Amino acid sequence: MNTIGRDPSDRVQVLDEDGNLVGDPPEIDEETLVDIYQDMKLARHFDQRAVSLQRQGRMGTYPPLSGQEGAQVGSAHALADGDWMVPSYREHGAALVRGLPLKQTLLYWMGSEEGNNVPEDANILPVAVPIASQVPHAAGLAWSWKLQDKDDTAGICYFGDGATSEGDFHEGLNFAGVNDVPMVFFCNNNQWAISVPRERQTASETLAQKANAYGFEGIQVDGMDPLAVYKVTQEALEKARNPEDDQLRPTMIEAVQYRFGAHTTADDPTVYRDEDEVEEWKAKDPIPRLETYLRAQEILDDERVAEIESEIEERVADAIDAAEAEPRPEPEEMFEHTYAELPPQVRQQREEFLDSVEKHGKDAFLEE
Amino acid sequence: MSDTQNLTLVQAVRDGLYTEMQRDESVMALGQDIGKNGGVFRATQGLQAEFGENRVVDTPLAESGIIGSAVGLAIDGMKPVAEIQFSGFIYPGFDQIVSHMARYRTRSRSRFTLPMVLRAPYGGGIRAPEHHSESKEAFYAHEAGLKVVVPSTPYDTKGLLTSAIRDPDPVVFLEPKLIYRAFRGEVPEESYEVPIGEAATRHEGEDVSVFTYGAMTRPTLEAAEDLAEEGIDAEIIDLRTVSPLDIDSIIESFEKTGRAVVVNEAPKSGGLAGEITAIIQERALLHQEAPVKRVTGFDVPVPLYAMEDYYLPNAARVADGIRETVEF
Numbered sequence: 001m002n003t004i005g006r007d008p009s010d011r012v013q014v015l016d017e018d019g020n021l022v023g024d025p026p027e028i029d030e031e032t033l034v035d036i037y038q039d040m041k042l043a044r045h046f047d048q049r050a051v052s053l054q055r056q057g058r059m060g061t062y063p064p065l066s067g068q069e070g071a072q073v074g075s076a077h078a079l080a081d082g083d084w085m086v087p088s089y090r091e092h093g094a095a096l097v098r099g100l101p102l103k104q105t106l107l108y109w110m111g112s113e114e115g116n117n118v119p120e121d122a123n124i125l126p127v128a129v130p131i132a133s134q135v136p137h138a139a140g141l142a143w144s145w146k147l148q149d150k151d152d153t154a155g156i157c158y159f160g161d162g163a164t165s166e167g168d169f170h171e172g173l174n175f176a177g178v179n180d181v182p183m184v185f186f187c188n189n190n191q192w193a194i195s196v197p198r199e200r201q202t203a204s205e206t207l208a209q210k211a212n213a214y215g216f217e218g219i220q221v222d223g224m225d226p227l228a229v230y231k232v233t234q235e236a237l238e239k240a241r242n243p244e245d246d247q248l249r250p251t252m253i254e255a256v257q258y259r260f261g262a263h264t265t266a267d268d269p270t271v272y273r274d275e276d277e278v279e280e281w282k283a284k285d286p287i288p289r290l291e292t293y294l295r296a297q298e299i300l301d302d303e304r305v306a307e308i309e310s311e312i313e314e315r316v317a318d319a320i321d322a323a324e325a326e327p328r329p330e331p332e333e334m335f336e337h338t339y340a341e342l343p344p345q346v347r348q349q350r351e352e353f354l355d356s357v358e359k360h361g362k363d364a365f366l367e368e
Numbered sequence: 369m370s371d372t373q374n375l376t377l378v379q380a381v382r383d384g385l386y387t388e389m390q391r392d393e394s395v396m397a398l399g400q401d402i403g404k405n406g407g408v409f410r411a412t413q414g415l416q417a418e419f420g421e422n423r424v425v426d427t428p429l430a431e432s433g434i435i436g437s438a439v440g441l442a443i444d445g446m447k448p449v450a451e452i453q454f455s456g457f458i459y460p461g462f463d464q465i466v467s468h469m470a471r472y473r474t475r476s477r478s479r480f481t482l483p484m485v486l487r488a489p490y491g492g493g494i495r496a497p498e499h500h501s502e503s504k505e506a507f508y509a510h511e512a513g514l515k516v517v518v519p520s521t522p523y524d525t526k527g528l529l530t531s532a533i534r535d536p537d538p539v540v541f542l543e544p545k546l547i548y549r550a551f552r553g554e555v556p557e558e559s560y561e562v563p564i565g566e567a568a569t570r571h572e573g574e575d576v577s578v579f580t581y582g583a584m585t586r587p588t589l590e591a592a593e594d595l596a597e598e599g600i601d602a603e604i605i606d607l608r609t610v611s612p613l614d615i616d617s618i619i620e621s622f623e624k625t626g627r628a629v630v631v632n633e634a635p636k637s638g639g640l641a642g643e644i645t646a647i648i649q650e651r652a653l654l655h656q657e658a659p660v661k662r663v664t665g666f667d668v669p670v671p672l673y674a675m676e677d678y679y680l681p682n683a684a685r686v687a688d689g690i691r692e693t694v695e696f
Contacts (some may be wrong), residue, residue: 136439140448145444168432338512340481346512
């Protein structure tokens with residue numbers, strides 16, 4: 001529990017930029033270490049293919065995550081099986097760890113709500129686009145476990161550095177503190193809220209220290225260091241489930257990291273930031289960092305890395321094939337899932353529209 | 369026949385909460401000052417003492433936090449009834465209503481649904497300060513995924529609130545505070561439902577259909593009584609739910625009378641009165657014998673209370689509107 005109690009400005013690190021062990025490693029087995037490596041590689045490759053699909057006109061606007069795999073994958077692996085994940089919109093890497101098929105993520109960004117149809121055995125809330133608006137949900141969700149005596153359940157809520165300026169961030173964390181709920185608030189501080197740098201979001205020295213205002217611990221971690229992220233998330237989840245007498249259950253983790261690419265495929269970061277800065281952060285890349293460490297530990301070798309790479313390429317290619325093979329939803333599906341039972345006037349709108357579709361054919365409505 | 373109590377509308381809110389919380393332990397209430405204080409209008413009086421601090425919760429002063437955490441509570445097992453102290457203070461939580469409450473079922477393809485109720489006292493007429501008197505039901509009625517209820521009697525209040533709490537989808541429950549304590553009505557002690565989406569005929573008539581809801585039901589009935597003496601036989605329909613509207617009842621009444629007046633206290637433009645007028649045009653044009661008359665508030669900010677009475681439709685304005693329609 002020592003790590004969680006640190007000063008928010010005392011950034012936790014386990015591996016340095018070159019993959020040397022510089023801090024106490026987390027309690028983690030070899031298999032999980034390899035899984036984290038593999039899932040980070042998977043997230044990176046998925047991301048690159050997704051950006052390319054968008055460029056080719058095969059997918060809509062997409063928010064890339066490259067650079068942020070250490071924070072997403074490291075934290076998601078610290079969750080227990082029944083735990084919940086409350087994402088914003090960039091957590092494709094965390095989502096794949098938690099059991100959201102890659103095909104679903106692709107479908108969502110290809111414009112189909114089906115992408116948010118999370119499998120029954122995965123406790124992942126759907127993508128939340130309005131900034132910080134998912135934070136109060138996380139506070140309420142974790143409150144519901146407490147009220148229902150679901151004592152072993154905890155969750156993680158992701159948001160970015162820009163979100164910490166929103167009212168919902170404040171209200172959500174405040175509710176979490178007041179109700180003392182088992183939720184970890186995980187800030188992916190990637191330095192840029194589209195074009196606005198971290199120092200223009202807040203005059204606070206750290207984002208982590210904001211947690212102190214809500215009565216619980218905030219901790220800063222090197223978000224490019226997957227082992228440090230795993231360690232602090234694991235400790236925060238442990239505290240969420242079994243706090244000491246003088247501790248509140250929630251924690252805010254500020255994972256200091258960088259998005260290597262654009263905010264979304266519709267954004268051009270060269271307008272607002274220097275390439276030198278990007279290069280500096282690329283030197284901290286979480287993937288080679290962990291790979292160096294795992295090779296030094298003789299957990300990985302060339303053969304295993306090659307195996308992992310080919311598995312990943314196949315998985316992503318299969319997911320893309322499956323997503324692209326998915327037929328466009330039928331027009332009537334637009335009306336489904338609005339209410340448990342469709343009100344009469346919406347039923348009538350559906351009937352009128354379907355008559356029109358039958359008369360003109362679906363193609364008459366599709367602009368392509 | 370079960371025992372009944374003679375309750376005011378706000379007491380019926382409390383009674384509806386009480387019977388549902390007794391019946392279903394996943395039902396909880398949250399909001400500002402609703403616990404020990406029993407709510408600023410006493411709509412939750414004594415409920416915290418009855419059900420404890422975990423089920424009747426005084427929250428921090430934060431509308432978005434209240435509505436957003438209610439969304440989260442509803443996702444995995446609870447049935448929260450969130451109170452916003454006055455509907456005029458709901459706007460910091462408006463994003464939660466339109467971006468999440470209304471859309472969660474659609475967005476998640478029904479994997480996650482929100483059996484929640486958002487209650488708020490609303491409407492004018494109680495000599496309140498600024499921002500306490502508006503009627504903005506149209507905001508919520510405009511939003512797919514929500515249901516919007518405005519009761520006008522103690523009996524309906526308990527029954528509609530019961531239905532709202534049991535509804536698998538989110539319901540915005542607007543309580544006309546002008547009539548919170550204006551009169552009493554018989555309310556069964558036991559639990560019962562009044563279905564959402566069904567209007568009630570308050571007075572049958574042959575000459576003109578008058579559609580109204582909430583606090584405006586009373587001046588409308590008053591006007592109808594006055595007009596009966598002049599020989600005008602008005603049918604008064606209390607819509608009770610403004611989304612989804614009970615279109616069948618609207619059309620059935622209009623086809624009988626051929627004339628319609630809509631009475632509400634909201635601004636005239638872009639609201640439910642226009643919507644009801646359009647429905648009549650679409651469905652029953654050939655029965656129409658006069659223009660549909662809207663007797664409403666005005667397209668100006670609701671004034672402070674020195675001029676409030678000029679803003680709200682009263683029996684005289686409603687009667688004029690009915691006369692004009694009948695005499696066309």
